[in-house]
Each structure stands twice: as C-alpha cells, then as structure tokens.
Amino acid sequence: KAGVTQTPRYLIKTRGQQVTLSCSPISGHRSVSWYQQTPGQGLQFLFEYFSETQRNKGNFPGRFSGRQFSNSRSEMNVSTLELGDSALYLCASRDSFSGNTIYFGEGSWLTVV
Amino acid sequence: DQQVKQNSPSLSVQEGRISILNCDYTNSMFDYFLWYKKYPAEGPTFLISISSIKDKNEDGRFTVFLNKSAKHLSLHIVPSQPGDSAVYFCAASGQTGANNLFFGTGTRLTVIP
Numbered sequence: 278k279a280g281v282t283q284t285p286r287y288l289i290k291t292r293g294q295q296v297t298l299s300c301s302p303i304s305g306h307r308s309v310s311w312y313q314q315t316p317g318q319g320l321q322f323l324f325e326y327f328s329e330t331q332r333n334k335g336n337f338p339g340r341f342s343g344r345q346f347s348n349s350r351s352e353m354n355v356s357t358l359e360l361g362d363s364a365l366y367l368c369a370s371r372d373s374f375s376g377n378t379i380y381f382g383e384g385s386w387l388t389v390v
Numbered sequence: 391d392q393q394v395k396q397n398s399p400s401l402s403v404q405e406g407r408i409s410i411l412n413c414d415y416t417n418s419m420f421d422y423f424l425w426y427k428k429y430p431a432e433g434p435t436f437l438i439s440i441s442s443i444k445d446k447n448e449d450g451r452f453t454v455f456l457n458k459s460a461k462h463l464s465l466h467i468v469p470s471q472p473g474d475s476a477v478y479f480c481a482a483s484g485q486t487g488a489n490n491l492f493f494g495t496g497t498r499l500t501v502i503p
Contacts, residue, residue: 281433283433310490312493317495318495319392319479319493319494319495319496320479320491320493321493322490322491322492325490333463333490335413336489342475367434369434370431378424378436379433379436379491380436381426381435382431382433383431383432383433384432384433
C-alpha cells in the first residue's frame with residue numbers, strides 16, 4: 278500500500294506570493310491533517326479534513342487554508358507568504374474507522390525569500 | 391503555550407545501552423500518547439503509542455511508560471542501536487482518534503557505536 282504522498286517536495290517562493298501544496302493520503306484513509314514544522318517549534322497542527330469538511334483547525338492565521346476533495350486528496354494554500362512561513366509542511370492521514378495513529382508523508386519544504 | 395514538552399533537546403547513548411527519552415504534558419484531558427521518530431528530510435514515522443488506561447506498552451526494543459499523576463511519559467529503547475539515531479517526538483491527543491495531535495519539540499538521539 279502506498280504511503281502518504283506530498284508534492285512538491287521542495288519549493289522556493291518570494292515574499293507576498295502564494296503557494297499550494299498537495300497531499301494524497303494512504304488509500305482508504307479519509308482523514309487528512311496538515312502540520313507545520315519549524316526549528317524550535319516542533320510540529321504544530323494546522324487543520325484536519327474529513328469527508329471534504331474541515332473538522333479541526335489550529336492556531337494559524339487565515340492566510341493558511343486547505344481543502345479536501347471527494348477522493349480524499351487534500352491541498353493547503355498559504356497566501357501572502359512571509360519569511361516566517363519557511364518550514365516543512367507535513368501531511369498525515371488516518372483510517373477514521375479504526376486505529377488512532379496518523380501516518381505522515383515526507384513533507385514539502387517551503388523556503389520563502 | 392506548549393502543552394507537550396520535551397526538555398532535553400539532545401541525548402547521546404552508547405550502542406547496546408538503554409536510551410530513555412522523556413516527555414511531559416500539562417493538559418490532563420490528554421488520553422492518548424504517541425512517539426514518532428524522524429530522520430532528516432523524511433516525515434515522522436510512528437513508533438509506539440499508549441492510551442491513558444495503561445501505564446506501559448511494549449513493542450520489541452521500544453517500551454513507553456505513562457505516569458498520569460505526574461503527567462509524564464517516557465520511551466525506553468533497549469538495546470540502543472546506531473540506526474536509532476534520529477529525532478524523537480512525543481505527541482498527545484485529547485480525544486481518542488482525533489487527528490489534532492500536540493507535539494513536543496523533539497529530542498535528538500545519537501547512538502554512538
């Protein structure tokens with residue numbers, strides 16, 4: 278079974294631009310969440326989607342948004358990029374009907390210059 | 391406010407000895423705890439978990455201990471191997487099955503051959 282797939286793996290953007298990151302969950306997993314990892318802050322929860330609906334949201338500004346499609350694939354968008362948005366963005370998926378463990382993709386490294 | 395804390399940013403252990411990684415939490419509503427291992431440029435990999443109804447869970451060389459009264463958990467790796475060298479994150483959830491995990495900032499374990 279393929280794992281969680283994230284694209285792109287690496288990208289560089291300029292301040293003020295916007296970026297869209299994509300995530301394909303493990304086949305059969307309907308719950309997708311996004312995390313941001315920065316040095317010193319660890320992993321911080323951004324939001325969670327289930328059946329195309331946002332179920333939970335972390336403490337991030339409205340510039341961070343996401344969505345989930347009917348095939349459970351998810352995208353997150355960051356608008357008006359700031360230097361502090363440079364981070365590793367991790368997507369995770371879970372089988373909502375059994376198990377309490379989330380499985381992460383390899384992440385998308387975003388650098389804002 | 392960091393609800394899950396890993397106060398040791400790094401730990402070095404000789405190969406074959408025991409590695410003990412510690413984690414403290416502040417929210418008494420957390421009822422499910424996980425440990426993840428992360429190599430550079432990869433997403434976190436699930437290691438082991440424990441629910442609050444237990445005080446110990448073992449999986450091969452990995453054992454997690456939970457002390458609810460102290461709001462403390464620890465991960466023991468016995469015996470430690472060089473391949474265990476990675477960053478270890480503890481995570482907690484306030485709702486069994488929820489995707490919004492709260493992560494610590496990680497402890498970098500180095501196992502010296």
